[in-house]
Amino acid sequence: MKLGFLYAGQGSQHVGMGRDLYDQHPLFRDIFDSAPVDFDLKGLCFDGPEEQLGQTQYTQPCMVAFAAGVTALLYEQGIRPDYAAGLSLGEYSALHAAGVLDAKTAIELVAFRGRAMAEAVKDRPCSMAAVLKLDREPLQAACDGASHLGVVEIANYNCPGQLVIGGDAAAVDKACELAKAAGAKRCMPLKVSGPFHTSLMAPAGDALRARFQSVEFRPMAFPVVFNCTGNVLQAGQSIPALLERQVQSSVYLEDSIRRMAELGVEAFVEIGPGKALSGFVKKTVPGIPVYPVETAEDLEAVIAALKGEAV
Incomplete structure (x- = not known):
């Protein structure tokens, strides 16, 4: 069975996210504890305050750390995707899952990205x-x-x-x-701190282009479907250029989900707090099952379902 991983984006974060996974799974705990950030990531995720967790520069590394932890737990069980995609910052988690970025680099990049996005429209209504x-x-x-x-x-x-x-x-x-x-x-x-994925984010794109010059982008272990094209990487395209473009142009998530279905994906796993992407899948390709993973209980259910056991 062909499997697609979908990674949540900003807006689905909430105080308490990841607490049970952290308590029950050392692998998840290790990723949270080693996140290369200059704030208390674990404390912010588990205890808030919610207002700070919702600020772009904090939300993004928290979300990617959560996603990297869940991905590691699924991989530990032998559950790997054939394709992956992510909503906005979730694209960095998809690239991590595909081996393009290690967890620490992905977290560092989205922390930088979050700061650049916040700065791009500072003091502009x-x-x-x-x-x-x-x-x-x-x-x-x-x-x-x-x-x-x-x-x-x-x-x-x-x-x-x-x-x-x-x-x-x-x-x-x-x-x-x-x-x-x-x-x-x-x-x-929407309760967001900026006009994401519009041309007003061009300064953030410029900052990312400069930052990417010192980043190693490894070959993909499986294809990622990119936000700004709704397709897999094409000849003449590069991952850094698509990420630079992504921050300042439209996210074609509906198109991405349809493309994954066309490529033969028979089930989706949504990784991240919330179930927004599960709703998008049901409205876009209603015949394909989708399994959200937000909690330790969700993780057990997905592992059982995908391994053919009774849930």
Whole structure:
């Protein structure tokens, strides 16, 4: 059976994430304890405060440490994917799973990325909003109609019926107004600290390009499906260039999930706190099962299911 791993992105973090896995699994504990960060990663994940955990520069290394720990536990059981993808920062976890980056390097890179993203729009009023039940074309028209107020772009193509826009706050508000007039069911403001995956993140892309010059990107043990293309690596493309592009352009997660299904993936494992990606899979390729892993209990259930035992 072909298996696809999907790694969660920012927004699904919560206080308490990973505590039971840390307590019960030494391998997970080792990754958390050795994370190369300048703050108390374990304490922040387990005890908060939630406001700090939600800040980009802290969220990203916490999420990747969690993902690396779960990946190690699945690999210990002989459960490995044929393909992987991740939502935004989750792409770094997918690359770690594929052997491109070791855990410490992946955590260091997303910590740097988080700081660069926070700095890119410092003191600029920005926002993001999830737009429900509106197709891509009318939402793009709404963004175009609001562009006189500033930057507003489609940042995430998550699944059928769920898109995300981001940019300057006034332009996002106007685009939401136009989207609702065009038939959107709801426009929900997101609790994020910046307009991720829009052109306003170009300074972060520049910073990453410089940082990547000192990073070793190893060959992939299996293909990763990339956010900004919705496809595996193509001739003439490079992983550093795609990661630089990813931070400042749209995430095509729906397209990525469809591509993995086309490549023969028969089951997905979602790795990370929350179950948002499981919902995206069910709406995008409803015939393919998806197993979320957030807790120690989830881990046991997934291992049993994928090894053919009774859950």
